[in-house]
Amino acid sequence: MSSTDFRDPYASARETTEGTVYSVTGGDWDQTATEIGANKEERVVVNMGPQHPSTHGVLRLMLELDGETVTECRCGIGYLHTGIEKNCEFRTWTQGVTFVTRMDYLSPIFNETAYCLGVEKLLDITDQIPERATVIRVMMMELNRISSHMVALGTGALELGALSPMLFAFREREKVLDVFEMISGLRMNMAYVRPGGVAQDLPSGAIAKIRETVKDLRKNFKDNEKLLVGNSIWMKRTKDVGYLDLAGCTTLGVTGPVLRATGLPWDLRKTQPYCGYEDYEFDVITATSGDSYARFLIRMQELEQSLRIVEQCADKLEKSEGSPVMVTDKKIAWPAQLALGGDGLGNSLEHIRTIMGESMEALIHHFKLVTEGFRVPAGQVYTAVESPRGELGVHLVSDGGTRPFRVHFREPSFNNLQSTAAMVEGGQIADVVAAVASIDPVMGGVDR
Amino acid sequence: MFGVKGTGDTSGYGGLVRSSEQPGSSQRPFGSYFDEVADELERAYPLFSDAIEKVIVDRGELTLHIKRERLVEVAKILRDTPSLRFEFCLGVSGVHYPNEKGRELHAVYPLLSITNNRRIRLEVSVPESDPHIPSLVEVWAGNNWNERETYDMFGIIFDGHPALTRILMPDDWPGHPQRKDYPLGGIEVEYKGAVIPPPDRRRSYR
Numbered sequence: 001m002s003s004t005d006f007r008d009p010y011a012s013a014r015e016t017t018e019g020t021v022y023s024v025t026g027g028d029w030d031q032t033a034t035e036i037g038a039n040k041e042e043r044v045v046v047n048m049g050p051q052h053p054s055t056h057g058v059l060r061l062m063l064e065l066d067g068e069t070v071t072e073c074r075c076g077i078g079y080l081h082t083g084i085e086k087n088c089e090f091r092t093w094t095q096g097v098t099f100v101t102r103m104d105y106l107s108p109i110f111n112e113t114a115y116c117l118g119v120e121k122l123l124d125i126t127d128q129i130p131e132r133a134t135v136i137r138v139m140m141m142e143l144n145r146i147s148s149h150m151v152a153l154g155t156g157a158l159e160l161g162a163l164s165p166m167l168f169a170f171r172e173r174e175k176v177l178d179v180f181e182m183i184s185g186l187r188m189n190m191a192y193v194r195p196g197g198v199a200q201d202l203p204s205g206a207i208a209k210i211r212e213t214v215k216d217l218r219k220n221f222k223d224n225e226k227l228l229v230g231n232s233i234w235m236k237r238t239k240d241v242g243y244l245d246l247a248g249c250t251t252l253g254v255t256g257p258v259l260r261a262t263g264l265p266w267d268l269r270k271t272q273p274y275c276g277y278e279d280y281e282f283d284v285i286t287a288t289s290g291d292s293y294a295r296f297l298i299r300m301q302e303l304e305q306s307l308r309i310v311e312q313c314a315d316k317l318e319k320s321e322g323s324p325v326m327v328t329d330k331k332i333a334w335p336a337q338l339a340l341g342g343d344g345l346g347n348s349l350e351h352i353r354t355i356m357g358e359s360m361e362a363l364i365h366h367f368k369l370v371t372e373g374f375r376v377p378a379g380q381v382y383t384a385v386e387s388p389r390g391e392l393g394v395h396l397v398s399d400g401g402t403r404p405f406r407v408h409f410r411e412p413s414f415n416n417l418q419s420t421a422a423m424v425e426g427g428q429i430a431d432v433v434a435a436v437a438s439i440d441p442v443m444g445g446v447d448r
Numbered sequence: 449m450f451g452v453k454g455t456g457d458t459s460g461y462g463g464l465v466r467s468s469e470q471p472g473s474s475q476r477p478f479g480s481y482f483d484e485v486a487d488e489l490e491r492a493y494p495l496f497s498d499a500i501e502k503v504i505v506d507r508g509e510l511t512l513h514i515k516r517e518r519l520v521e522v523a524k525i526l527r528d529t530p531s532l533r534f535e536f537c538l539g540v541s542g543v544h545y546p547n548e549k550g551r552e553l554h555a556v557y558p559l560l561s562i563t564n565n566r567r568i569r570l571e572v573s574v575p576e577s578d579p580h581i582p583s584l585v586e587v588w589a590g591n592n593w594n595e596r597e598t599y600d601m602f603g604i605i606f607d608g609h610p611a612l613t614r615i616l617m618p619d620d621w622p623g624h625p626q627r628k629d630y631p632l633g634g635i636e637v638e639y640k641g642a643v644i645p646p647p648d649r650r651r652s653y654r
Binding site: 077078081083085086087089090121122124250251252253254255264266271272378379380381382384391393395397399400405406408410414415417418447448 | 469470471506507508509511535536537538539541542543544556558560562565567569588589590591592593594597601614615616617618625626632
């Protein structure tokens with residue numbers, strides 16, 4: 001069969017009121033190109049994604065092209081919708097953590113912390129959270145910011161054709177994930193932050209490991225810096241690409257590095273401190289050019305700021321060794337205690353002994369809290385944290401029961417992704433990739 | 449001890465009668481910067497007492513309940529008045545209160561002012577039988593997707609939205625999943641003519 005005989009049932013031309021529409025699925029390019037070329041008007045709609053290696057997961061971009069220029073861009077999302085918000089309404093407040101950690105899977109600690117801060121605000125126990133738990137949260141968040149930025153930088157570079165930065169970035173990320181694994185038992189989706197504190201205290205040797213990791217990371221970040229900062233190819237691909245100014249950011253609700261790349265030093269850690277961020281020394285990084293390169297530079301420099309915060313946390317944690325990491329109120333604190341046994345992390349035998357052999361009250365208490373959960377007074381709150389992608393807000397509504405009435409996440413990826421059209425329309429199709437990479441959307445967060 | 453009253457259900461799993469008494473409206477002084485916000489809004493917007501149904505200060509947050517007809521006007525004032533200047537609207541979150549007869553569906557808009565470093569919240573409630581709220585896309589363009597999501601999940605129709613279509617669920621999906629009367633799971637899914645039963649009705653699980 002010659003190529004001209006080949007007829008793809010899905011790729012055919014059809015007449016519409018707007019002219020002939022060709023659907024191209026590949027394989028018969030020459031024939032279609034000749035046919036389209038014969039037309040006066042050349043307008044091509046290309047579906048980029050949802051299965052495309054440079055769309056950060058399952059983002060679908062519908063691009064209308066004039067030659068290689070993008071004249072219109074629309075996003076199709078929802079391919080990763082998992083109904084987490086609905087599911088949360090059918091589980092206890094504590095179990096909700098396990099769900100929300102899976103939303104934006106690159107920054108699980110931020111999801112957990114934002115959610116827990118909300119629950120604690122509803123319970124009105126914000127000032128009862130032990131200092132040590134708060135410091136651990138801050139440290140975990142900043143480590144998480146590093147691992148998330150590493151993916152943003154690594155995959156961003158990979159999508160633009162630079163393979164080596166990705167290898168370095170994932171090497172560093174792996175080091176951070178090792179720390180997570182040591183502390184929480186899991187590398188991702190840890191459900192480590194709980195309403196009232198954190199699931200467990202740091203294991204012995206954790207601080208030493210963190211200090212060593214910080215030292216390594218600081219040294220190794222230079223590899224990526226040398227590869228990309230000032231690299232002429234990298235700059236040609238990212239400079240003046242995906243431009244969005246301050247007015248665009250405010251009207252589209254864009255936050256995070258994209259907003260700071262316009263010169264506005266808006267970082268919730270500084271402007272509306274939570275978790276005691278006012279006690280840490282760090283700088284808010286900004287840039288002024290508002291393009292993909294500026295966003296890249298901001299992420300690069302935020303790594304160092306996060307390392308600074310982690311170091312300060314390590315100092316504080318050394319001093320508070322042995323103090324509690326869960327609120328003292330036994331009506332809220334998760335009763336199950338974990339301990340490291342011969343076969344890994346599991347239930348603390350001491351705790352099992354107490355509830356099974358010594359105290360009937362403790363057993364009842366354990367059972368009630370674990371199965372039914374605690375009650376949260378009716379009302380609604382909105383809490384926000386500065387996630388690696390911008391303002392991560394949680395809107396929680398309680399009706400006084402043991403399960404949330406409504407959990408809504410204001411995901412920065414979701415809002416930032418809306419600005420894609422503003423960034424790419426009028427530019428080249430190759431720049432779409434650079435623009436989307438600089439927004440750094442995580443589809444798990446966009447679709448929830 | 450755990451708050452179970454009357455029902456005698458101590459199993460802890462489902463069936464517990466839930467109270468849904470949300471905090472009532474607050475009286476002045478509201479505390480914090482909330483009085484100032486209310487004063488400024490009252491000065492800039494003469495119809496304040498008509499538009500604002502109630503003001504709630506709870507857990508250090510200010511909520512303004514607004515009549516839906518006045519929503520866009522108030523939003524514009526909140527955005528443009530120099531002393532208020534709420535540049536950011538952080539989306540819209542729907543809430544379904546089936547027990548609040550005549551105002552079952554709520555739309556909640558958290559606002560953020562970068563200029564004054566303040567946050568407030570707007571809330572609009574509409575009956576299920578007439579779920580129309582004017583769109584805020586003309587005021588904050590970034591609300592576009594958020595309103596689509598709330599339409600998708602709750603069926604609130606935002607009048608004046610440029611393209612109010614489903615965003616997360618498939619275009620032809622029946623119902624609005626986040627409503628309280630919509631079940632969790634148990635939905636048949638049709639794909640290219642074939643019907644896939646929900647997990648609990650598949651043969652291997654019977």
